[in-house]
Amino acid sequence: MARVVELAYYPVKGCAGSAVREGVLTPAGLAHDRSFMVVGEQGVYRTQRRDPRLALIVPTIVDGGLGLTLEAPGHEPVAIPVDTTGPRRDVDLFGAAFLGIDQGEVAADWLSTVLAAPSRLVRVPPEHRRVTDGRTPGTSGYADSCAVHLLSLSSLDLLNAKLAERGAAPMPMDRFRPNIVVGGWDEPHTEDRARRLTLGTAELGYAKLAIRCAVTVVDQRTGERDGPEPLRSLAAYRRAREGGVAFGAKFAVLRPGTMSVGDELAVGAWGGTEL
Incomplete structure (x- = not known):
């Protein structure tokens, strides 16, 4: 059974996040995110x-x-x-x-x-009316793109196994700065195929894959770059059709609501991978 195991929002774009046990999901994502x-x-x-x-x-x-x-x-x-x-x-x-x-x-x-x-x-001013792209359009504050970034534990486990094969250190989840971390999906990258998600009283619609950038080579605890990982390992197995490497998925908010760590995550529609 898939459940929410972590929730976080990032009040200031690019700065450290705040882990929470419960949160309000607005049309632009978790309240105060970016x-x-x-x-x-x-x-x-x-x-x-x-x-x-x-x-x-x-x-x-x-x-x-x-x-x-x-x-x-x-x-x-x-x-x-x-x-x-x-x-x-x-x-x-x-x-x-x-x-x-x-x-x-x-x-x-x-x-x-x-x-x-x-x-x-x-x-962000109150009249901010940004429209985000992807399969499901939505809005967001100053996020890179869509309102919600979701990543599963199994996806990170697979990446860390690949890193271990190269003799590299494992990556913590905070390298990828997700809003929602999901546990209970045995298959890595299940989030790539989930098209409609319900968790708590909120509903999300899949927008697109999360294409990773150089932020992932920054140690979030020291504020220093220590690359080339994880981008080097991701490039070996997660290249996206449109370019770059994908890790996690972006979602738009279909129905605002509340969510909490421990909430069951129900998938209402599935699709194919876009890699």
């Missing part, structure tokens, strides 16, 4: 691809979303009142133009110091 983003002076998003030290920043949503705290090793924590009404500024996410609400000088100064580069923090 609702903030760090940008450079020109409004271009920062990512662990270029700024791996983002992994060391631990954001925490407080007061039901009215506040945000930021912590990082060697730096004093900072508390930020969340602005949801201020002036909008242009931001760039993968070359697409969106808007963000700037969160002020305190956040900007702190992030610029931690990352050693001029940075600002923006929040």
Whole structure:
């Protein structure tokens, strides 16, 4: 029986996540997931691809979303009142133009110091109307693409077996930054074929495979790159038709609701693999 074994959301794109026992699934994914983003002076998003030290920043949503705290090793924590009404500024996410609400000088100064580069923090505005692609369209905040990233334990077990064959160390789940981790699927990559999922009171629709990038070579505990794994091993058996390597799957929200660790996951429709 497939069940949810981990839930996590990532308040600030590229920064550390928050593990939770239960969560509210909104049309844009788990509540507060990727609702903030760090940008450079020109409004271009920062990512662990270029700024791996983002992994060391631990954001925490407080007061039901009215506040945000930021912590990082060697730096004093900072508390930020969340602005949801201020002036909008242009931001760039993968070359697409969106808007963000700037969160002020305190956040900007702190992030610029931690990352050693001029940075600002923006929040998704209430009128954000992003449409994501894939087999099932949906919406999301500042996530790379779709609202929900799901990965199974059996998929990670297979990857770690492949790594062991190469004499490489096993990878922890946090390298892949999933929102939902599923246990109980004996066959690796079962998530590739699940087209409609029900868990808790929520329902998800399959959008596409998760194509992996260089973020997976960043150690989430040290904020340093230690590649070429896992990309090298994934390239040997998980090459996707459209290019790149696939690991996990992306889903859009068909029905918002609540979910908890331990919830049974029911598959309402299956499809074929897209590899």
